[in-house]
Amino acid sequence: MLTIDSGxxxxxxxxxxxxxxxxxxxxxxxxxxxxxxxxxxxxxxPTPAGQGILNVLQQLASGVTQAGR
Known part of the structure; x- marks a missing residue:
């Protein structure tokens, strides 16, 4: 049986x-x-990979915000 992850x-x-x-x-x-x-x-x-991407983007956004001050 072949299954394909929808993501x-x-x-x-x-x-x-x-x-x-x-x-x-x-x-x-x-x-x-x-x-x-x-x-x-x-x-x-909701996946662990998605949470990792979210964490990286949050760190990037906070770095950009701090650099702009």
Whole structure:
């Protein structure tokens, strides 16, 4: 039995959608890509990898904020 993680599948779809040239995209394509990326974020967020990404982004944001003072 073959199982495919939905997060991995969405990541592959996003990768191939973002490889296309920007000029060739319609507004519908851009909106669809945004929806797919948001769905991927929702799937990744509760996982340990998602929590690690969140921690890195929080540290980066706090570093940028402190550098701006």
């Amino acid at each position: 991995v599948l969405l990541a592959v779809i996003v990768f191939f959608r973002l490889r296309r040239r920007t000029e060739a995209r319609s507004r519908f394509d851009e909106r669809l890509t945004v929806v797919i990326v948001l769905a991927l974020g929702v799937l990744i967020a």
